[in-house]
Amino acid sequence: MMRSKVLSLVPRATGVCRHMSTATKLTTVAVDDKTGIATLTMNRPPVNGLNLDLLRDLNQSIGEVEGNKSRGLILTSSNPTIFSAGLDILEMYKPDKDRIREFWTALQDVWLALYGSSVPTAAAINGHSPAGGCLLATSCEYRVMLPKFTIGLNETKLGIVAPKWFMSSFLSVLPRREAERALNQGRMFTTEEALSIGLIDEVAISKEQALDKCAQFIGTFAKVNPLARSLTKQQLRAVELQQLENERAQDLERFLFFVNQPSVQKGLGIYLESLKKKAKN
Numbered sequence: 250m251m252r253s254k255v256l257s258l259v260p261r262a263t264g265v266c267r268h269m270s271t272a273t274k275l276t277t278v279a280v281d282d283k284t285g286i287a288t289l290t291m292n293r294p295p296v297n298g299l300n301l302d303l304l305r306d307l308n309q310s311i312g313e314v315e316g317n318k319s320r321g322l323i324l325t326s327s328n329p330t331i332f333s334a335g336l337d338i339l340e341m342y343k344p345d346k347d348r349i350r351e352f353w354t355a356l357q358d359v360w361l362a363l364y365g366s367s368v369p370t371a372a373a374i375n376g377h378s379p380a381g382g383c384l385l386a387t388s389c390e391y392r393v394m395l396p397k398f399t400i401g402l403n404e405t406k407l408g409i410v411a412p413k414w415f416m417s418s419f420l421s422v423l424p425r426r427e428a429e430r431a432l433n434q435g436r437m438f439t440t441e442e443a444l445s446i447g448l449i450d451e452v453a454i455s456k457e458q459a460l461d462k463c464a465q466f467i468g469t470f471a472k473v474n475p476l477a478r479s480l481t482k483q484q485l486r487a488v489e490l491q492q493l494e495n496e497r498a499q500d501l502e503r504f505l506f507f508v509n510q511p512s513v514q515k516g517l518g519i520y521l522e523s524l525k526k527k528a529k530n
């Protein structure tokens with residue numbers, strides 16, 4: 250039986266209430282009583298764009314899963330065709346100067362929490378997963394994707410640069426040569442291409458099957474000592490995690506400097522327009 254808990258959206262003590270939405274549920278956590286596995290579902294229409302509110306919710310939900318003795322975490326989306334459209338470009342285009350700091354800090358928090366999670370993690374990628382969506386998926390230990398969608402780090406195509414820690418997640422999954430080429434090209438892979446290159450681990454024909462396959466992956470740790478497994482994972486990921494911990498402030502300033510460049514703002518504006526035009530047609 251599923252014990253489902255919808256998270257309350259209480260601002261973090263350090264957060265600024267002004268920008269917190271809402272009564273909307275942006276993430277839900279459901280723990281399967283039988284397997285002890287938590288499914289964390291993103292639910293921010295229309296495309297699970299990672300804005301400040303969704304990032305804060307994600308961080309809170311990952312924290313809850315860490316705290317509630319779940320045996321693993323599966324990340325997925327309530328949208329039938331989109332896992333996550335990546336960072337909400339509206340947060341970066343003509344940004345409010347305080348909010349954009351909080352936004353980037355929240356993104357750093359989510360990556361540190363997910364990539365460094367002590368429980369086994371898997372992504373059931375039930376839709377498109379560009380850029381920040383791919384970051385979330387590659388921060389997990391295992392990926393199962395549905396056919397006919399796309400995944401990748403397309404930043405260079407948008408005239409922006411994926412930060413080092415985006416690249417770290419990518420490099421933890423792909424051979425360096427493949428990762429380098431894909432990053433430079435800003436390449437989006439179809440499900441089939443992603444499988445052949447190793448960017449995802451399995452293809453499923455439905456979301457249900459994807460969730461099952463993720464649960465099976467997490468089940469492979471059933472007979473492994475949990476402390477030994479989690480310390481091993483954390484040691485393997487320590488260098489990248491520590492690097493961001495050490496450089497958080499510089500990373501934030503680099504992002505602010507870069508995103509506020511007139512040429513970057515112009516590019517983001519054009520890209521947003523093109524997305525809107527496409528949506529209308």
Ligand SMILES: CCCCCCCCCCCCC/C=C/C(=O)SCCNC(=O)CCNC(=O)[C@H](O)C(C)(C)COP(=O)(O)OP(=O)(O)OC[C@H]1O[C@@H](n2cnc3c(N)ncnc32)[C@H](O)[C@@H]1OP(=O)(O)O
Nearest residue numbers: 298334335336337338377379380381410504507524525528
């Ligand atoms: C020395 C250098 C040092 C550098 C240091 C680092 C500097 C750091 C720089 C910054 C780095 C930032 C890293 C960025 C990461 C990102 O994630 S950027 C976001 C990238 N995302 C995308 O490119 C995806 C864009 N969206 C799509 O391709 C499609 O929308 C979709 C996801 C495939 C879904 O398609 P479809 O179902 O057809 O929906 P649409 O009709 O296209 O969209 C519906 C509405 O949603 C809006 N929208 C879509 N994506 C976004 C988004 N990412 N942000 C904001 N809004 C989005 C779209 O405009 C539609 O809106 P409406 O017209 O209002 O309905």
